[in-house]
Amino acid sequence: MAGLQDLPSVHEMLESERGVALSGVHGRPLVLFAVQRALEAERAAQRPSEAATRWASVEAEIDEVRRVRLRPVINATGVILHTNLGRAPLARQAATMAAEIAIRYSNLELDLSTGRRGRRHDLVASALSHLTGAQAAAVVNNGAAATLLMLTAHTKGKEVIVSRGELVEIGGAFRMPDIMRLSGARMVEVGTTNRTRLEDYAEAITARTAAILKVHASNYRVVGFTEAAGLEPLARLAHERELLLLHDLGSGALLDTASVQAGAEPRIQDSLRAGVDLLACSGDKLLGGPQAGILLGRAPLVARALGHPLARAVRVDKMTLAALAATLDLYLTQPSPALPVWEMLRADPASLRQRAERWAQALSAVGADVEVTAGASEVGGGSLPGEHLPTSLLPEPPVIARIEEGRVVLDPRTVLADEDEPLLRALRAALA
Ligand SMILES: *Cc1c(COP(=O)(O)O)cnc(C)c1O
Numbered sequence: 001m002a003g004l005q006d007l008p009s010v011h012e013m014l015e016s017e018r019g020v021a022l023s024g025v026h027g028r029p030l031v032l033f034a035v036q037r038a039l040e041a042e043r044a045a046q047r048p049s050e051a052a053t054r055w056a057s058v059e060a061e062i063d064e065v066r067r068v069r070l071r072p073v074i075n076a077t078g079v080i081l082h083t084n085l086g087r088a089p090l091a092r093q094a095a096t097m098a099a100e101i102a103i104r105y106s107n108l109e110l111d112l113s114t115g116r117r118g119r120r121h122d123l124v125a126s127a128l129s130h131l132t133g134a135q136a137a138a139v140v141n142n143g144a145a146a147t148l149l150m151l152t153a154h155t156k157g158k159e160v161i162v163s164r165g166e167l168v169e170i171g172g173a174f175r176m177p178d179i180m181r182l183s184g185a186r187m188v189e190v191g192t193t194n195r196t197r198l199e200d201y202a203e204a205i206t207a208r209t210a211a212i213l214k215v216h217a218s219n220y221r222v223v224g225f226t227e228a229a230g231l232e233p234l235a236r237l238a239h240e241r242e243l244l245l246l247h248d249l250g251s252g253a254l255l256d257t258a259s260v261q262a263g264a265e266p267r268i269q270d271s272l273r274a275g276v277d278l279l280a281c282s283g284d285k286l287l288g289g290p291q292a293g294i295l296l297g298r299a300p301l302v303a304r305a306l307g308h309p310l311a312r313a314v315r316v317d318k319m320t321l322a323a324l325a326a327t328l329d330l331y332l333t334q335p336s337p338a339l340p341v342w343e344m345l346r347a348d349p350a351s352l353r354q355r356a357e358r359w360a361q362a363l364s365a366v367g368a369d370v371e372v373t374a375g376a377s378e379v380g381g382g383s384l385p386g387e388h389l390p391t392s393l394l395p396e397p398p399v400i401a402r403i404e405e406g407r408v409v410l411d412p413r414t415v416l417a418d419e420d421e422p423l424l425r426a427l428r429a430a431l432a
Helices: 010-015 017-026 028-045 051-066 092-102 122-132 143-155 176-183 198-204 231-240 268-273 299-307 309-313 318-333 340-346 349-364 417-431
Strands: 136-140 159-163 169-171 186-190 209-215 244-250 278-282 293-297 373-380 383-395 402-404 407-410
Touching: 010 017, 010 028, 017 028, 017 051, 028 051, 092 318, 122 136, 122 268, 122 293, 122 318, 136 143, 136 299, 136 318, 143 159, 143 176, 143 209, 143 244, 143 278, 143 293, 143 299, 143 309, 159 176, 159 198, 176 186, 186 198, 198 231, 209 231, 231 244, 244 268, 268 278, 268 293, 278 299, 293 299, 299 309, 349 383, 349 417
Parallel strands: 159 186, 159 209, 209 244, 244 278
Antiparallel strands: 136 293, 278 293, 373 383, 383 407, 402 407
């Protein structure tokens, strides 16, 4: 039996015909790394392998490092905004613009009309102002960053009043009390989980109060014996007492969700019109754009947020701004913007049923026991909690599906128009 002393050297392996060929494809440093790992494993196990086995583990090691891990999936869960699946798919125009800006230089911070330094936020500010009525706009990395920046720049070291019914956890580490602490503000909770009145806010105001914060209950709903103070009375109260009314709006819809039978999600423009001074929302929820956080409101307040050192730490990148600008342009130019998220929201139940029936036929043809049933899709992603959209379901083995009453169901709502064939291929393969 061969002993460890018979192991080839790293050099021998790299200079062998196979080693040279692999280096040609993967680059020498990666092959060197993989060869070292394979030899180490044999030494550790005190068992030399056959040369073929050794090369197989070298290649497996290379594959493991190089494998493309982030890749498209077919979302047949019916959940339109699914954080694990990347939230909003971009409109083609938005993706194209991002790619175009990514591979070239751009006037990211250069004002082409004056030749002076510009601000990246100004690339989308006028579109955002036009669409929402906000005096000024700023874009940061994500919604959580927008909320943190809003609070840090305006309430650090002061008191912020918030309802006990709105101390949300969005998921992961985003819990409103933690964000408040991180911002340096002192949170003053008022009311109860289910009821908070205007007087509760009024009674909590002190000389140290900087703002009233309203937080949208994005991913849950308090039903039954409930009461909450509306934005307009809160704005009046805040302004009488020379305080700011801040709003963590979460999803940030520009269009009316009630029009797609999905219940009402507050719109950005309604929040501002009600008297909110500054609001924070996400770019990749109902807005249907790239991951981003958007701050909208009164000009001096946006300017102060942008001037805070934290703004630099949560700065948005050029690809995001390019995609956001192209997304906003669809809102500016089309009454029903052709954005994937909104097309899914608007998808008509009869056409969804037709698609599900076509899938069922194709799968029955290969012997699958399938059935189309009526069901409901969810918006998800911290939008419209508890709201469901009528749809047709196909109980079937998964692509990325959801389980309902113990059965795998596929929801056509979130399967993009050009994914039917790949989906059916995957299903046929799984059934074969
Ligand atoms: C989603 C959400 C956030 C966080 O936004 P991200 O874009 O996920 O960072 C903050 N607040 C509310 C109310 C939300 O719904």
